[in-house]
Amino acid sequence: MEKIVDIIEAMAHEKNISLESAVGAFKEALIKTAKRCTSFSSDFKVTVDMDIKDYHVEQIITVVKDDDERINDIPDAVIALSKAQEEYGSDIELGDELRSDFILETHGRTASHNLFRELQYHIQRQVEQDLFEKYRDKVGRVMFGTVNRIDDKENTFIEIGELKGILSQRNRIKGEKFKIGDTVKALLRYVSIDPEFGMFLELTRTSPKFLEKLMEKEVPEISDGSIEIVATARIPGQRAKIALKTDFPNIDPIGAAVGVKGVRINAVSNELDGENIDCIDYSPIPEVFITRALSPAIIQSLKITDKKEKKVLINITS
Known part of the structure; x- marks a missing residue:
């Protein structure tokens, strides 16, 4: 057990999570193991000192009134004032926390085995939490990946970083076909957790937002805010209309979006299977x-x- 802190560092490196997250997982695992050795109503505090590579566990019992109902409900977490004063001294007061060292090694090999099992579990949960937060921050962005599988329901599975992306048939442009090895560009809609697929990225190529992001990439004036996309409507793969406006009198929003000889708008159209894209000059007057x-x-x-x-x-x- 003296090498446990080294194991924490190794697991943090192997799983590509922060040392702080790994230490947090260790604390949770140790508390869970300590509760298994005593009672699930027990209260524990774990401190870890990475400088000296040591940890310390204390069981905490809170002093309560003699008639407190918790004495019967969670007897391992609280103690009656009169009993505490009798056992620990008359200077004990309500709300005091009585602490005693918890030594895991005294609870046998089973306790050590349980700790490592709990540690692996909590490390894995932390890995998943970190991944969830990482990709949750990317929702609404365009993702790139490689097709590695297409199932019998025509769901397209795409490798994107550490997770798999799923581009379902309903989120694909009608008639669009991919094959294994193709590089696919799509918008990240959600980070989802499913009993069958585990954690995955739900992708779409049919969302109006996907068109907007492609325009943003192709048109610098949109990406820098000189031109604003006000509204977008699509029939994916067939046609789309995108309303543009600018506060700069020297900028033609339609001309900038289309590009010289249509080079910008054609690049977006080609990505969308030839979708016909009309750019409209926005007006605040509804009739216009x-x-x-x-x-x-x-x-x-x-x-x-x-x-x-x-x-x-x-x-x-x-």
């Missing part, structure tokens, strides 16, 4: 914006019937 959004259709009449519900009655020339 709606007219632009429905172009090239010719509008004969337009009436906003409910501003709150955003309902509009439109008559379009056939």
Whole structure:
């Protein structure tokens, strides 16, 4: 047991987690093991000194009133005031914490075995927690990965860092096919935990947000904030409309988004299986914006019937 701190350092390095996280997992494992050796109602405190590579465990018993119900419910965690004064001295007061050393080695080899089992469990949970937090912060970003499997439900499994990504059929552009070894670009929707797949990344290529992120990558004026994407609508793989605006009079938002000879918009369209993308100059005037959004259709009449519900009655020339 004298090498336990070295084991903690080794596990932190092997599992690529911080030493602080590994020490936290060790404390949880040691407390759980100590409770198994005594009682699950017991209270313990663990301190670890990485400088001298040592740890210390104390069992804590809190002094309570003689009629406190917890004396019967959790007798290993509390002690009656009168009993505490009788056993430890008359200077004991309510709320005092009586501490005694807990030595794991005195509880036999089974206790040591349980500790290592608990440590492995808590280290693994910490690894999963770190991964969850790492990728949760990336939700809404574009991810890259390599296809390594396609199942009979046409779910596409993609290797992305330490986790697997799943691009389901409903989140793929209609008619889009991938094969093992393909590099795929998709938007991270969620970090999910499933009994069948474990922790995985739910990906999509059909979200309007995916189109926005691709535009942001191709158009520097969007990524630096000079041009703002106000709204996006898509029929994935077929057509899309994206409304743009800018506060800079010297910038043409449509021209910047399309690029010279359409090079920027075509790069995005090619990534989306040839999706036809129309860029619209946004207007704060609803009637003007709606007219632009429905172009090239010719509008004969337009009436906003409910501003709150955003309902509009439109008559379009056939």
